[in-house]
Amino acid sequence: MANVFIGGIHGSMGRRVQAAIDATDDLKVVGGLDRQTNLASQLPVFQKVEDINVQADVWVDFTIASVAKVNAEWALQHDFNVIIGTSGLDQADFKALGQLAVAHHQRLLIVPNFAISAVLLMQFAEKAAQYFPDAEVVEAHHADKVDSPSGTARATAQLISAARQKSPIAPEETSQPARGEWVDDVPVHALRLPGYVAQEEVLFGGQGESLSIKQVSFDRSSFMPGVLLAVRQIRTLPEGLTVGLDALL
Ligand SMILES: NC(=O)C1=CN([C@@H]2O[C@H](COP(=O)(O)OP(=O)(O)OC[C@H]3O[C@@H](n4cnc5c(N)ncnc54)[C@H](OP(=O)(O)O)[C@@H]3O)[C@@H](O)[C@H]2O)C=CC1
Numbered sequence: 001m002a003n004v005f006i007g008g009i010h011g012s013m014g015r016r017v018q019a020a021i022d023a024t025d026d027l028k029v030v031g032g033l034d035r036q037t038n039l040a041s042q043l044p045v046f047q048k049v050e051d052i053n054v055q056a057d058v059w060v061d062f063t064i065a066s067v068a069k070v071n072a073e074w075a076l077q078h079d080f081n082v083i084i085g086t087s088g089l090d091q092a093d094f095k096a097l098g099q100l101a102v103a104h105h106q107r108l109l110i111v112p113n114f115a116i117s118a119v120l121l122m123q124f125a126e127k128a129a130q131y132f133p134d135a136e137v138v139e140a141h142h143a144d145k146v147d148s149p150s151g152t153a154r155a156t157a158q159l160i161s162a163a164r165q166k167s168p169i170a171p172e173e174t175s176q177p178a179r180g181e182w183v184d185d186v187p188v189h190a191l192r193l194p195g196y197v198a199q200e201e202v203l204f205g206g207q208g209e210s211l212s213i214k215q216v217s218f219d220r221s222s223f224m225p226g227v228l229l230a231v232r233q234i235r236t237l238p239e240g241l242t243v244g245l246d247a248l249l
């Protein structure tokens with residue numbers, strides 16, 4: 001039995017992660033952190049990390065970037081392995097938290113997207129970028145999403161950029177807002193609309209041809225198998241930082 005603590009336990013993802021874990025025989029939620037604690041809950045829910053008085057094997061975080069950073073720092077210093085699903089952390093955060101994980105002999109797994117369709121999209125896009133260096137990313141999310149572009153889009157753009165380093169062809173950044181935000185040297189376009197959950201498409205253009213790769217999360221249930229896999233398998237990872245679910249598939 002592995003014990004799990006959920007950062008953002010009352011949020012859209014936190015509630016679903018709690019329900020998914022409750023439906024298992026081998027995992028147990030022992031507490032959570034959120035801004036509000038007055039919701040009906042059988043579990044201890046804390047507002048500040050300093051007040052936490054329960055121990056767990058794994059901290060799973062779905063909050064906002066600034067909070068996730070503080071949470072992960074505290075959790076790594078207090079003997080938790082940490083899984084961050086929260087988007088919006090930058091490369092400097094990854095590096096600093098990874099160093100903290102090493103110093104405290106803990107595992108830190110940062111997953112831009114737990115949906116298998118998104119994990120595969122990123123792998124396919126990395127491969128395609130070797131042959132189609134001209135690429136743009138379009139992501140669409142629900143209107144409540146606070147960050148843009150999405151963590152998945154940032155990760156995808158970084159993979160594409162690294163994979164096509166050998167190519168002389170690369171778009172030039174422009175001051176025209178309609179051309180999107182350049183992440184590394186890949187234009188990324190973010191849409192926020194009611195009715196959507198999460199989706200991403202990578203469009204590649206070549207000589208007389210194009211390739212597009214698209215994934216859609218119609219429902220947040222798409223993230224749950226990946227979250228459960230990460231919780232169950234994090235102990236098999238080396239100490240320090242791992243990015244993405246790929247290492248566990
Ligand atoms: N990696 C992945 O596959 C996925 C990642 N995500 C990411 O997970 C994160 C959460 O998404 P989602 O669940 O939809 O968002 P929600 O806003 O529904 O949930 C976030 C929760 O964190 C709480 N919170 C905010 N600020 C604080 C604080 N200062 N202290 C304690 N709790 C706080 C919120 O409380 P309140 O509502 O009161 O502000 C809320 O309950 C996002 O970054 C999103 O991008 C989402 C889906 C999949």
Ligand SMILES: O=C(O)C1=N[C@H](C(=O)O)C[C@H](O)C1
Nearest residue numbers: 087112113145150151152198
């Ligand atoms: O906020 C969301 O909903 C999601 N956030 C993650 C991201 O920023 O990439 C993962 C997924 O897109 C859902």
